[in-house]
Amino acid sequence: MKAKVPAALAAVLLHEGGYSNHPSDSGGATMWALPSGVYDNYRKSQGNKPQAVKQINSAERVRSTAVADQERQASGRYGLCGL
Numbered sequence: 001m002k003a004k005v006p007a008a009l010a011a012v013l014l015h016e017g018g019y020s021n022h023p024s025d026s027g028g029a030t031m032w033a034l035p036s037g038v039y040d041n042y043r044k045s046q047g048n049k050p051q052a053v054k055q056i057n058s059a060e061r062v063r064s065t066a067v068a069d070q071e072r073q074a075s076g077r078y079g080l081c082g083l
Contacts (some may be wrong), residue, residue, distance in 0.1 A: 019054050029053050040070045051080050 012033055026067040029036040029052070036053040042064035043050055056064070 031056050032065075034061065034065055034068070039064055041068055 019029070019031045027035040027037075031039070031053040034053060034056065039053045039056060040050040040058075042060070046068070
């Protein structure tokens, strides 16, 4: 199953590859499929102040997504690595 993760992530990022803040999306502002609240929590956990999700860099994108996925799995919620 985990072999499908790269292909699934690539498919998601085709549609979630940039910034979005659509009024119909209850997740609020997102960048590269990462909601601003998740990004804020990640930055706080690293001792940094929150900033606009639009300012995320590539390294933070990878680390914050991995941390969020670990938290989802630990809580029993769906996580990307569970594909």
